Amino acid sequence: MRFDTIIRNGTVATASDTFVCDIGILDGKIASLSTGLGDAAEIIDATGLFVLPGGIDSHVHLDQPSGEGVVMADDFESGTRSAVIGGNSTVLTFCMQEKGQTLREALKEYHAKAEGKCYTDVAFHLVITDPTAEVLGQELPALVAAGYTSLKVFMTYEGLRLRDDQILDTLDAARRTGALVMVHCENEDAIRYLIGRHEDEGKFAPKYHATTRPIAAEREATHRALSLAEIVDVPIVIVHVSNREAMEEIRRARMRGQKIAGETCPQYLMLTAADLDQDALEGAKFVCSPPPRDTQSQDACWEGLEQDVFDLFSSDHCPFRYDDPQGKLNEKGKRSFRWIPNGIPGVATRLPILFSEGVMKGRISLNQFVAQTSTNHAKLYGLYPNKGTIAVGADADIALWDPARKVTITNDLLSHGSDYTPYEGLEVQGWPIRLLLRGKSVINDGLLADAKAGGQYVSRQTSSLVNARKIDTGKSGQAAEL
Numbered sequence: 001m002r003f004d005t006i007i008r009n010g011t012v013a014t015a016s017d018t019f020v021c022d023i024g025i026l027d028g029k030i031a032s033l034s035t036g037l038g039d040a041a042e043i044i045d046a047t048g049l050f051v052l053p054g055g056i057d058s059h060v061h062l063d064q065p066s067g068e069g070v071v072m073a074d075d076f077e078s079g080t081r082s083a084v085i086g087g088n089s090t091v092l093t094f095c096m097q098e099k100g101q102t103l104r105e106a107l108k109e110y111h112a113k114a115e116g117k118c119y120t121d122v123a124f125h126l127v128i129t130d131p132t133a134e135v136l137g138q139e140l141p142a143l144v145a146a147g148y149t150s151l152k153v154f155m156t157y158e159g160l161r162l163r164d165d166q167i168l169d170t171l172d173a174a175r176r177t178g179a180l181v182m183v184h185c186e187n188e189d190a191i192r193y194l195i196g197r198h199e200d201e202g203k204f205a206p207k208y209h210a211t212t213r214p215i216a217a218e219r220e221a222t223h224r225a226l227s228l229a230e231i232v233d234v235p236i237v238i239v240h241v242s243n244r245e246a247m248e249e250i251r252r253a254r255m256r257g258q259k260i261a262g263e264t265c266p267q268y269l270m271l272t273a274a275d276l277d278q279d280a281l282e283g284a285k286f287v288c289s290p291p292p293r294d295t296q297s298q299d300a301c302w303e304g305l306e307q308d309v310f311d312l313f314s315s316d317h318c319p320f321r322y323d324d325p326q327g328k329l330n331e332k333g334k335r336s337f338r339w340i341p342n343g344i345p346g347v348a349t350r351l352p353i354l355f356s357e358g359v360m361k362g363r364i365s366l367n368q369f370v371a372q373t374s375t376n377h378a379k380l381y382g383l384y385p386n387k388g389t390i391a392v393g394a395d396a397d398i399a400l401w402d403p404a405r406k407v408t409i410t411n412d413l414l415s416h417g418s419d420y421t422p423y424e425g426l427e428v429q430g431w432p433i434r435l436l437l438r439g440k441s442v443i444n445d446g447l448l449a450d451a452k453a454g455g456q457y458v459s460r461q462t463s464s465l466v467n468a469r470k471i472d473t474g475k476s477g478q479a480a481e482l
């Protein structure tokens, strides 16, 4: 067989194995894993490099409405361009339902935003903000069957949060349709109360974003979300976990027998609340929710990755410009933390940070790195085995990592729309120097290849976690009812 491309002499790693072999690519797929593969139109020499599945970032916000006068810094073009710089071949972004809007209307908007613009492959999680009987009973079953197999609900943010009865209805609809629900766990009423108290005391600086969103507010909401999921008997994902107490809630729920996935993010390993406490309004650059905590919380999140309490390491890329009237320093944001848009950029830095701080420093294995940044995302969100692994028949989404390359992270390297990175000046060891998306080079020698954005929308199957519940309980899910 003659291949389009052969990757030679690399050290291949999957979520379970590390081995030396060559990879033959034909028509955008991995066609052979062997040695002595013969000839190809293109030979890539991967001597001294790790050959890994392309990163899958399953928590990315792009081109979302973000409040009056505030504009997100990345659209689908700049966000996915930044994603490939950081070694990602697929991103899962959010399709935000506006109140009163149907899910189909929202999807039409987001498909139009993404169409023809993406450097990575993309899929959408549905964000349910208006769980009417029509949305849950009519639209959701049809959309899950059509490949939109995950959704997110918020327990915080006025205008987005759902009440407990609405969460229960949504979880119930997810159980019936076989969708996987991601939950943002923070207690909005407690946060409102604390914001009121801070304002009464004249506390308006960015650092008070952290003190109005304490660990207790996250722990309580995490416990409540897990309890609601237990009552409905449905798997959920607890996203962006920032500290030990919320993490231990996940561990305990699993010990009770619940099917739960957990996610943490770079900001909870690398930043603390002290980053929000800086001169002038510099702290606004680090405002995200949940907020970064303290060094013990960082240690706990590392433990969660080491011990696989966290299945997913995602960026929660939610970028705003800093020095911009439509960004962090909008007129109201300059006056109070309450109006600083929540979120930080991170889609390009997620993988290099975990590779350098996790793999190179011996905290996690290379196989855990692959699982937590690619394979588990593919399995949990219905993309596996087409994506998330190096196997015959899978899409040739492949990242070549140079474990020796040292890079100092600077904003201009990241090619995103934001005017800053929270990780400016951080030195990392290990960098994705080449990236193939369905066999085509997107990144060459660390730089964007001279190619048009060739990313496609990908439809998804049922989550592995939803399937695991069905096998465990013998209960029928979507397959029987649709």
Ligand code: URP
Residues within 6 Å of the ligand: 061, 184, 240, 287, 288, 289, 290, 316, 318, 342, 343, 344
């Ligand atoms: O601050 C954050 N994380 N903003 C993004 C929205 C979310 O909650 O994921």
Ligand code: ZN
Residues within 6 Å of the ligand: 184, 239, 240, 289
């Ligand atoms: Zn969230």
Ligand code: ZN
Residues within 6 Å of the ligand: 059, 061, 316, 317, 318
């Ligand atoms: Zn998010």
